[in-house]
Amino acid sequence: MKRAIILGGGMVGSAMARDLAADPGFQVTVADVRPPVLERLAAQVGVQTVHADLGDPQAVGRVVADYDLVLGALSSAIGFRTLRAVIEAGKSYCDISFMPEDATALSPLARERGVTAVVDCGVAPGVSNMLAGYGAGQLDHCERLTIYVGGLPVERRWPYEYKAGFSPHDVIEEYTRPSRLVEGGRVVVREALSEPELLDFPGLGTLEAFNTDGLRSLVRTLQAPEMVEKTLRYPGHIALMRALRETGFFSKEAIDVGGVRVRPLDVTAALLFPKWTFAPGEADLTVMRVVVEGRRQGTPTRLAWDLFDRYDPKTDTRSMSRVTAFPATIMARFVAEGRFAHPGVHPPEVPAREPGLMDAMLAELEKRGVHYQARVESGI
Amino acid sequence: MKRAIILGGGMVGSAMARDLAADPGFQVTVADVRPPVLERLAAQVGVQTVHADLGDPQAVGRVVADYDLVLGALSSAIGFRTLRAVIEAGKSYCDISFMPEDATALSPLARERGVTAVVDCGVAPGVSNMLAGYGAGQLDHCERLTIYVGGLPVERRWPYEYKAGFSPHDVIEEYTRPSRLVEGGRVVVREALSEPELLDFPGLGTLEAFNTDGLRSLVRTLQAPEMVEKTLRYPGHIALMRALRETGFFSKEAIDVGGVRVRPLDVTAALLFPKWTFAPGEADLTVMRVVVEGRRQGTPTRLAWDLFDRYDPKTDTRSMSRVTAFPATIMARFVAEGRFAHPGVHPPEVPAREPGLMDAMLAELEKRGVHYQARVESGI
Numbered sequence: 001m002k003r004a005i006i007l008g009g010g011m012v013g014s015a016m017a018r019d020l021a022a023d024p025g026f027q028v029t030v031a032d033v034r035p036p037v038l039e040r041l042a043a044q045v046g047v048q049t050v051h052a053d054l055g056d057p058q059a060v061g062r063v064v065a066d067y068d069l070v071l072g073a074l075s076s077a078i079g080f081r082t083l084r085a086v087i088e089a090g091k092s093y094c095d096i097s098f099m100p101e102d103a104t105a106l107s108p109l110a111r112e113r114g115v116t117a118v119v120d121c122g123v124a125p126g127v128s129n130m131l132a133g134y135g136a137g138q139l140d141h142c143e144r145l146t147i148y149v150g151g152l153p154v155e156r157r158w159p160y161e162y163k164a165g166f167s168p169h170d171v172i173e174e175y176t177r178p179s180r181l182v183e184g185g186r187v188v189v190r191e192a193l194s195e196p197e198l199l200d201f202p203g204l205g206t207l208e209a210f211n212t213d214g215l216r217s218l219v220r221t222l223q224a225p226e227m228v229e230k231t232l233r234y235p236g237h238i239a240l241m242r243a244l245r246e247t248g249f250f251s252k253e254a255i256d257v258g259g260v261r262v263r264p265l266d267v268t269a270a271l272l273f274p275k276w277t278f279a280p281g282e283a284d285l286t287v288m289r290v291v292v293e294g295r296r297q298g299t300p301t302r303l304a305w306d307l308f309d310r311y312d313p314k315t316d317t318r319s320m321s322r323v324t325a326f327p328a329t330i331m332a333r334f335v336a337e338g339r340f341a342h343p344g345v346h347p348p349e350v351p352a353r354e355p356g357l358m359d360a361m362l363a364e365l366e367k368r369g370v371h372y373q374a375r376v377e378s379g380i
Numbered sequence: 381m382k383r384a385i386i387l388g389g390g391m392v393g394s395a396m397a398r399d400l401a402a403d404p405g406f407q408v409t410v411a412d413v414r415p416p417v418l419e420r421l422a423a424q425v426g427v428q429t430v431h432a433d434l435g436d437p438q439a440v441g442r443v444v445a446d447y448d449l450v451l452g453a454l455s456s457a458i459g460f461r462t463l464r465a466v467i468e469a470g471k472s473y474c475d476i477s478f479m480p481e482d483a484t485a486l487s488p489l490a491r492e493r494g495v496t497a498v499v500d501c502g503v504a505p506g507v508s509n510m511l512a513g514y515g516a517g518q519l520d521h522c523e524r525l526t527i528y529v530g531g532l533p534v535e536r537r538w539p540y541e542y543k544a545g546f547s548p549h550d551v552i553e554e555y556t557r558p559s560r561l562v563e564g565g566r567v568v569v570r571e572a573l574s575e576p577e578l579l580d581f582p583g584l585g586t587l588e589a590f591n592t593d594g595l596r597s598l599v600r601t602l603q604a605p606e607m608v609e610k611t612l613r614y615p616g617h618i619a620l621m622r623a624l625r626e627t628g629f630f631s632k633e634a635i636d637v638g639g640v641r642v643r644p645l646d647v648t649a650a651l652l653f654p655k656w657t658f659a660p661g662e663a664d665l666t667v668m669r670v671v672v673e674g675r676r677q678g679t680p681t682r683l684a685w686d687l688f689d690r691y692d693p694k695t696d697t698r699s700m701s702r703v704t705a706f707p708a709t710i711m712a713r714f715v716a717e718g719r720f721a722h723p724g725v726h727p728p729e730v731p732a733r734e735p736g737l738m739d740a741m742l743a744e745l746e747k748r749g750v751h752y753q754a755r756v757e758s759g760i
Contacts, residue, residue: 158626159619159622159623159626159627160623239539240620240623242539243539243540243620246538246539247539247651247652247655248651249629249651251651255647255650255651256650257642257643257646257647257650258642258643258646260640260641260642261640262637262638262640262642262647263637263638264647264651266637266638267635267637267642267644267647270635270636270637271627271628271629271631271635271644272627275627
């Protein structure tokens with residue numbers, strides 16, 4: 001029996017806990033700073049709990065000391081320092097925190113401590129990276145990678161037709177940070193929310209896609225001359241978000257308003273984020289399409305995977321939590337079993353190239369109802 | 381020679397000054413609190429100037445004491461108290477301030493002092509009221525009044541395709557205050573920005589019209605079972621404004637943001653209004669359509685007037701300033717000549733019913749290049 005601890009008992013952490021607790025191979029503990037969160041998890045999922053302020057890296061070090069394996073489901077802002085604390089404690093780690101820093105900068109430290117850590121191990125980044133790395137490995141030469149991904153409410157409500165499956169601050173960050181993509185083998189920078197496309201998804205209808213800065217580690221790890229990542233929303237969202245951004249509502253520069261200094265983004269957050277919050281029991285969905293194109297044995301080939309996942313009413317788990325949590329809990333098992341054991345800090349496209357690992361990951365996701373529909377087109 | 385004083389030397393006050401100064405029958409003075417405004421008017425228009433804080437009604441009383449006639453071009457917030465101060469000083473008055481209060485509440489005071497005051501004497505309210513009152517007087521029975529009006533920039537710039545020809549605060553007020561209209565002889569209240577229509581204007585293209593609270597005095601003074609006033613913008617403006625309003629960006633209720641209290645509207649004003657300000661020399665246009673329908677000698681009849689006015693590059697006077705200022709300066713002449721002399725406070729539909737006055741008003745506007753195109757349709 002392995003002892004696992006999950007750092008953070010929020011939406012994704014709860015889904016991780018539920019998944020691991022159902023596995024007789026694990027004894028599961030959740031750490032969080034919020035007592036009500038811990039009480040709910042103890043009652044509903046039957047896990048053990050630890051009350052700790054995980055914003056403090058020393059507390060992280062103390063909390064993880066007695067465990068074999070650590071999973072991270074904390075906010076992006078504290079992702080990097082938590083990663084360092086876990087490595088320093090000598091523990092294997094799978095994390096979904098979407099930290100802005102380059103996690104692989106801690107790879108030398110991880111090798112020194114003999115720690116295997118996989119970061120960005122959710123859906124996108126996460127399975128998107130795995131499929132990109134795996135797909136490119138199936139080709140002689142990968143010419144193009146395209147990732148479309150979006151988390152959406154099922155019920156479309158005017159004016160935004162959007163709710164945030166993760167931190168709304170990270171959503172606004174996606175709408176403001178310049179997007180890096182790869183064209184002709186070079187990294188180019190485009191404005192976020194730019195280059196809109198309309199795409200049809202069977203069973204869902206038309207969505208609009210726009211540039212976001214989602215390639216992350218793939219810019220470095222994948223040798224493809226064309227790479228783009230786009231976010232999906234219901235049509236009309238881009239126009240509103242661009243208008244808000246253009247007007248300055250997303251600005252972090254404080255302005256003077258009636259004698260007080262205030263950051264427009266903070267006002268926008270106070271007004272907008274309550275409207276972007278899912279109601280209890282509200283259904284969401286996740287759409288992702290990963291396309292890898294190139295040549296296989298000389299033949300032009302396109303490998304594509306489509307995800308269309310929905311809210312689980314049985315466990316009241318939102319789709320975005322499911323599709324983010326399960327890749328991490330599955331990868332954690334692979335690490336615990338020694339199926340992927342390479343000291344260092346790795347983005348998920350690295351383990352995805354291990355023989356059989358991608359098939360095993362997709363099979364495990366399938367068992368949890370997360371279905372990636374694969375398509376292969378040749379001679380196109 | 382009559383001595384006239386204009387209260388306020390802003391955009392509209394300047395256009396009033398230029399118009400009256402060109403008339404040998406008037407000696408013109410402008411009062412304002414801003415020395416640079418007064419210096420510019422003295423240099424460019426050759427008027428006399430008085431420095432005074434017109435936010436103080438006592439200062440208004442002192443300033444107007446030596447004049448035969450007073451014109452008001454102040455902000456809506458101080459319109460009412462300025463009106464009272466001018467009446468108490470015993471001076472005739474023509475005003476365009478768009479005050480929120482019911483100006484006719486001061487009618488008893490005006491009658492007591494023998495003062496004739498015409499308020500709302502711009503374009504809309506203003507000529508719109510005059511044409512409504514005049515047109516209804518041409519019919520046996522007025523069944524419907526429809527007013528469409530908008531001030532717009534010539535150059536359409538994403539995202540708002542709008543700039544404010546008068547106070548942006550008054551524009552937002554138009555987008556938030558419930559709209560009173562008349563249906564089936566009863567006053568009904570609709571949300572502002574509601575019931576959009578697309579209308580084509582020759583030479584300009586398609587505009588969108590939406591309910592605003594612009595009928596004002598006409599709700600009481602005109603006996604028509606159907607009355608509506610709508611504001612015109614380039615298509616798309618409503619959607620953005622409704623989204624901002626829905627999100628709370630127009631709210632006057634202070635919220636807590638990072639420990640300080642701030643009104644969202646003040647933040648919106650700080651961000652938005654600089655973008656809504658015309659650049660020096662930037663061209664604007666004004667569109668208005670007033671339609672009065674009913675029966676004349678038993679025949680269904682529609683009387684309509686169309687205004688399509690543009691920025692005057694010769695005098696660098698914006699269209700909105702022209703079409704607002706001239707009705708007031710022309711009405712001021714009518715009052716000064718005794719052509720309209722009825723002590724009291726009147727909305728402009730009252731003088732418009734005096735024999736010959738409407739024709740004279742339109743002829744005088746025409747001399748200034750402000751052309752109202754009349755149409756009569758019978759037997760419709």
